[in-house]
Amino acid sequence: MPPGHLLRVSDFDPIALAAVLDLAARMKREPLAWQHSLRGAAVGCSFEKPSTRTRVSLAVAAHRLGMTTVMLNKEEMQLGHGETWEDTVRVLSSYFDALTLRTFDHGTVERMAGIATVPVINTLSNDHHPCQSLADLLTLAEHFGTPVGLRAAFIGDGRSNTCNSFLEACAGAGMHLTIASPPGYEADPGLVAAARRTMQRTGGSVEFAGDPVEAVRQADVVYAEVWVPMDRPQERAERVRRFAAYRVDAELLSHAGADTVVLHCLPAVRGEEITSDVLDGPQSLVWRQAANRLPTAQAVLHTLITGAAD
Template sequence: MTGKVPDDLLRVSDLAPQTLVELLDLAVGMKQEPLGWERDLRGGAIGCVFEKPSTRTRVSLAVAAHRLGMAAIVLNRGELQLGHGESVGDTVRVLSSYLDAITVRTFDHAVVEQMADAASVPVINALSNTHHPCQSLADLLTLREHFGTLAGMTAAFIGDGTSNTCNSFLAACAASGMHLTIAAPPGYETDEDILEEARSLMAQTGGSVSLTTEPIEAVGAAQAVYAEVWVPMDKGHEREERTERLAAYRVDDALLAHAPREAVAMHCLPATRGQEITSEVLDGPRSLVWRQAQNRLPTAQAVLHTFITTARRCTA
């Protein structure tokens, strides 16, 4: 890999555009030949520290590790001394002496940053409240497979502009030179610092980001229309308010009728059918959702291989 690989993957913006392209290229190769790299890291292990439930992230990381000849050890907070008073730093220092990488799925992004500060092996953010980089890599691979290119593409994100998926997809669009419109109701706008960071990179890559409160306006030129769950795991107490405020932001056939004929629908899953996306769209001919889920595996494999082999070279 010629692009610079950072020590950790905490946010999509940790990856330089060239490094991102090379990761996607590697994922393509791993998707075509899943066991072609099984000797490279044989005998190693990754830790999966999960404080949130998971389906796609947990399984894709475990299978990716297996295809690289590695063990994946799932660690729930209640099973660790973290749940009994040990500090994050002390836990991670010990785990670093056993593992080749630590993946973490948690609530507060500060926990991921604390782990990265304390660890001597790569830390991979498998989801925090503000960033979801592993999902966005799968999103980009899916779009590149379908359309053949990313630079110059147009996309719309419909719903909660404050979500971790929106933040990471925005950063992914910025690195790829894509044009993104975010349609969100008042009070659900993307953080201004995250927007400014994306705009700064887009000035170099040729991308752009615009904001609106109108879903129909957002999808008017969009080749990809992205929906996401309205009530994430940590927002259950806001269910009634969110359901009411986001009701006009459902991705359905009526909304897609305002998009170009080639437009596709995306969703990071799990989906609440009939809320943020209808079954007709989710299971319909314009849906790329199931390929997105499938692509979580080769992109996870590419991330683990890239970060672990880079770290090993640096410590050799």
């Protein structure tokens, strides 16, 4: 059975994860085949951070299921005038069939899930970005036939929400992940330990490398990510200096195989964490990866609301 909420990738156990990805693949092939499955249902979407892919893919995914999407702006609700978060969520749960939240503190998403009586979907927090990682896995499954056993190299901030979620995705899918980060930006030990416990069942692994060249040598997949999070502009100068050797460019890819593919969650700062020749080059799956945000969002909404990946 799927979980009640999707706050992080590990909320889906390996079997549920595979089922959701299978459903997403079917929905991509026949996007309108489920257009009456949730007719009359509604999803409330709150975005406290800017969004392009998440906002649009979620709205279109809901439409393809026959759902209504309502965008919730804190300043336009009584939340902005003193009503408590708890009271607001209780009421919204009586109007909607699911709630989504894109926010800063992951604890806020957990608070919502603890109060809501309908499924809650984390569409990005500072700690996790599960919807992105589901699209990553679907993209790899399409390209390689299956993500199982693939070797991936994540280049950059090992503590970022994207890396956290990709780590859990690799664990659930049975992939081998190497994270290459500068000192001070290593992956969270608690998340790594939990991922390794899952990998004991799925056959995956996670290792670390200070040198990005070492990380990509055996990689089937190289993952780049923006160096400066949107909520930490004050760290730009320091991060650009620390991450300068972690750029995904043609020189770095020359140490990987000719069939190695490149992922990036977008938006990209061209010339910083990734160069344009790589982003737009033949090894890039980035645009397919972005497109796959739609069928995976559709599959997640359907699975959580109906209680079945079917």
